[in-house]
Amino acid sequence: MDKVLSPGVMVPMGTLLEIADLRKYYAEVKAVDGISFAIEGGICFGLLGPNGAGKTTSIEVIEGILPATSGQILYKGQPRGAAFREETGIQFQSTELPQYLTVRETLATFRDLYGRQADLDWLIETCRLEELLDRDNRKISGGQKQRLLLAMALANDPELVFLDEPTTGLDPQARRYLWEIVRRIRSTGKTIVLTTHYMEEAQILCDRIAIMDNGKIIAAGAPEELLKAHCGGTAVILEDADDNLLEGFPCPWFRMENRLEIETDSLNECIHELVQRGVDLSRMTLRSQNLEDLFLKLTGHHLRT
């Protein structure tokens, strides 16, 4: 049976992590301002938001790195204790590696700090470290470093894995490579909590997301459900169109640099109206609305600002 964690937050059965009215205030900033959510075991949960939204602070308070100003954090229905450290794995946004050690030694060192340990071969294979094992930590690329940090986060075969912006700063190929690894980890039944400001990443990897802005959660749910509820329509993009032609247009629209973007739930009517107004449709493109559009709709500003 579901239970109520705090007013308005229903906690379903099988919940691994429960967060209620969590706050983290600094002298002049409310970095996290009363967020609540619950995460069932075995899913990938994403905290999505622009830089400075409070994602990293939220996740670090949950991990126990930062003290909370107020709020409740329960792991398996209990306050976090020694079991939490043994059963969670963490990849921070920016951590250096110990110098002068090889990839293999680094992995072995961190693995030996835990009582419970992942199989070393599984770690190496899952995170694709085979070729790097004898290389000095200082001589690996950014993508390779992220894979090693991910392997370190899995060293204790955790039930719950926190990944804080795991692909920030990586090139597209390295990013897709890491996504594949996250998917493999997810397929083993582990629960993943990741933060990102890439809507594509959240859409591809996450079963459920919470969108954050200014320390608050402004929307939460499965990405498809959120899009269906808030952004079911289509985005019509017109290159080099004149703003004057859209004066009094029946659908919401806005300008992004040299293009106009129109949001519509009724594509036929929209296009009919454009033709009637004599708009040149030869450079028109259409796309389904995504989380970026949802964020824009909810906050009035873009994710990557």
Added chain:
Amino acid sequence: MKTIKRIVTLFKARNREFIRDRSALGWNIIFPFLIILGFSLMFTEDRQVLYKIGVIGPSAASEQKALSPVQQREWKGFRSMRYLEFIPLESEAEGMNKLSHHRLDLVLDPAKGRYWVSRTSPRGYIAERMLQSSGQEARGSFVREAVRGEEIPYIEWLFPGILGMNIMFSALFGVGYVVVRYRKNGVLKRMSVTPLRPWEFLTAQVLSRMFLILATTVIVYAGCSLIFGFTCHGSYLSLVLIFALGGFSMVTLGLVVASRSSSEEFAGGVLNVISWPMMFLSEVWFSLEGANPWIKKLSLIFPLTHLTTGARRIMNDGASLGDIGFHILTLTVMSAVFLAAGAFFFRWQKAD
């Protein structure tokens, strides 16, 4: 068991880091060799120069024909004195210039029977007194006796101090600087979310540094002993113990410095502020005999003073542990206080 495993894991990792950091390893082993080698060359008796005398004109005694027999005897006697170096000068002006810049201690013009000396230079004063007494044949009314017991060569007096200094730098910077760097670059933050406890981390750091300090000290001691032929009059076990205890006290002092900071510049500054006065006031290079009493008292607050004094007593005088009980007790108390403070103030991360 888990605790021991975690400590051993970090101990091994830190040792690997140190051994692979060639510059740190080289510095710890080669630096004391170079100092000892340099000093042994400088203090070889026939090369040793304490005072520099500038000589205007021809310097051979036979060429000073204008001098009176007394002056000729003085000049000859002065020339034959030990620890003086005679440097020929082209002109009187050159001599005055070098004298006023303290590059020479005394300038002599033997042909004219004149000399110049700086009134503000203590070295000039001694050189002048040597010149004035150079013609005396009588040995004075005091009777010279031989030193009782075995004389200690200067290098053997210096050596325990150099080892102590090496231990000090290795202990303070090897722990203090490294922990701060770990904190700054997030390695400590990463460790903090494992089951590793702070005291386990600190124990591993201390053990690793102690192991490396003792290993490098034994290598340097054995190497220098082989090259320079040192004698240790006391027990080697006592010597190892005082080095270990002195090293431990300074490693724990390093932990105090590294307990909170995440700035390498700040930690480096603090470590320099501690290490430089400690090096100069701990009798590593020179004795504080005759120094102001307050300076001698101040020197007792430095662990290196007790390490150096204790090691010298063992090596040079054959003292037992009981003989240096005061130094052992002081180092033990210092270690306990530093360790408690270092553990109490330690934080994994930079301040919020």
